[in-house]
Amino acid sequence: MGNRAHVLLFSVIAPFYNVAFRSQLKNYRRLLKEYRSLIGEDIESVLDIGCGTGALAKAFDELGYRVTAVDASISMVAIARHNLKESGVKVVQGDFFEKLPFEDNSFDLLVASYVVHGHKIEGREKFYKESRRICRKEVLIHEFFPNRNRLVYVVEFFERSDYENFVPKAFEELKENFPVVKGVRLSSTTGWYLCRCD
DSSP: OOHHHHHHHHHHHHHHHHTTHHHHHHHHHHHHHHHGGGSOTTOOEEEEETOTTSHHHHHHHHTTOEEEEEESOHHHHHHHHHHTTTSSOEEEEOOTTSOOSSOTTOEEEEEEESOGGGSOHHHHHHHHHHHHHHEEEEEEEEEEOSOOOHHHHHHHHHTTOOHHHHGGGHHHHHHTTSSEEEEEEOSSSEEEEEEEOO
């Protein structure tokens, strides 16, 4: 699926994703409470790429980080702005398939939750390249880990993602693009890929 079709799909389903905002925020708060020590102590600024409805950005904001959230879907940006209006998060519209509206080395930490698997290898390569351009220190990719889960396969089939190709070779693919990659399994189906940019 091309990126325009991908953005259109998520613009259409944005209101349905927003139903899960509270439960996602609760989950991200729990994960950051448990695993925050794995993130470098020298992190001050965070960029959430593919922020969706803003749950991950809000969880980081609550911990005192300076957070910017970006999404390619105008509908997702509108919902994220609404959800984050009481926070300090800056929400902007932007697409990593093009150059994002940020200077080189603008952020200490770049985070992305369930973004990478949604794109074919060409799109993932654009994500990695743009991540390295704008991130000084670390990239945290919250994604699927290898596991044969029928429900995940069905959902990802309907979302027309590249889950089936990304998951089995995620570590190898990331190691080709970042100097250091560590994995932390969070559940039977998900985990963090922690990548150093320097």
